[in-house]
Amino acid sequence: MAENTKAVMETVRAADHDRYLAALYAPEDKRDAVFSLYAFNAEIAGIRDRIREALPGEVRLQWWRDVIAAEEDRAKVGHPVADALRATISAHRLPKAAFDNMLEARVFDLYDDPMPSRTDLEGYCGETAAALIQLAAMVLDPVEAPRFAELAGRAGCAQAMTGLLLLLPLHRKRGQCFVPADILAAAGSSPQEFATGDGGPGAERAVAAMIALAREHLSAFEQGASALPISLRPAFLPLALTGAYLGKMETARRSPLKDVARLSALRRHWLLFRCATQGWQIA
Incomplete structure (x- = not known):
């Protein structure tokens, strides 16, 4: 197993064991891509756990925005999850806007502001967990996923x-x-x-x-x-x-x-x- 692939899988296994187990059922030729999505989610969902102040957390989220928005021919950034994610986005033509929306939703995690309403909560869930499911579906079967x-x-x-x-x-x-x-x-x-x-x-x-x-x-x-x-x-x-x-x-x-x-x-x-x-x- 390539070192980079192992690091991505370990990120998911340590931070999100349920999704780790689920990803093992993905076809072998799609599994690495699914793991890269779940590892990205684990990285951004765990920012509040690693960074106590909101501002450094926002800086980290912006770093991810910059990495995803960069041109496809840009050299690797040296971060196993980031490099794997960029490869997945390119190979499967995933919409970068979905990742940007996910990062924007995660800003809420960094602060202690209350969730205003049920509608806001459903919007938050839609931009995070639901988007992750849809992106994984697009990797697995881009023809059927939109339905x-x-x-x-x-x-x-x-x-x-x-x-x-x-x-x-x-x-x-x-x-x-x-x-x-x-x-x-x-x-x-x-x-x-x-x-x-x-x-x-x-x-x-x-x-x-x-x-x-x-x-x-x-x-x-x-x-x-x-x-x-x-x-x-x-x-x-x-x-x-x-x-x-x-x-x-x-x-x-x-x-x-x-x-x-x-x-x-x-x-x-x-x-x-x-x-x-x-x-x-x-x-």
């Missing part, structure tokens, strides 16, 4: 909202609030109370509303998932775990506000294998 852009939107919202719920303890520790202000208001809470308080009935109701919203998008995805061609399954495969994570949150003894829901390695492997080989089956 499932709307389904990718639903899938991305379900996956991203579930991911944000899993990160609630970390976000609250930082003083961040990704739960929309309008959902919090309806639940009898507020962004400040949710992020810095000790929870309480309002916060629990807001979490339940977020789980319900994620399930709404997941259900819409599952209704259309049977039409997915086998060629596109790997791009959507992380959704195989979403329902299980939500179920775990709903039945856990400790609130998602305080504890992270986890699935055993065996269960994750089984769910991914089942969807990869049989597709999505509605209960």
Whole structure:
């Protein structure tokens, strides 16, 4: 295995193990490209973890913009993920605007401003997780991918909202609030109370509303998932775990506000294998 390829795979394995497992189901000739997309996502999603101040984070996001916008014949930059991503964008003619939108959405991660509304949250999910699914689909099957852009939107919202719920303890520790202000208001809470308080009935109701919203998008995805061609399954495969994570949150003894829901390695492997080989089956 080439050193650069190994470094890209290790980036995904360390930062986003669920997507790492899903990418292994991609055809061998497309796998490296899918890993480069997931590694890029891991790099920009983890900026807040590595850089505490917002300004250096924005500088890092701008660096990625410059790398992606550069001419294709520009020499390699010496960053394994960046070089792999540039090669993927060129080889598969991926739209650079999608990456620019993704980077712009990630600016929100660097600050502690509250998420204003459900519409804003869905927009954030669309520019991040949904865009990543659609880009992976374009790598896997550029002919079929455009037909499932709307389904990718639903899938991305379900996956991203579930991911944000899993990160609630970390976000609250930082003083961040990704739960929309309008959902919090309806639940009898507020962004400040949710992020810095000790929870309480309002916060629990807001979490339940977020789980319900994620399930709404997941259900819409599952209704259309049977039409997915086998060629596109790997791009959507992380959704195989979403329902299980939500179920775990709903039945856990400790609130998602305080504890992270986890699935055993065996269960994750089984769910991914089942969807990869049989597709999505509605209960």
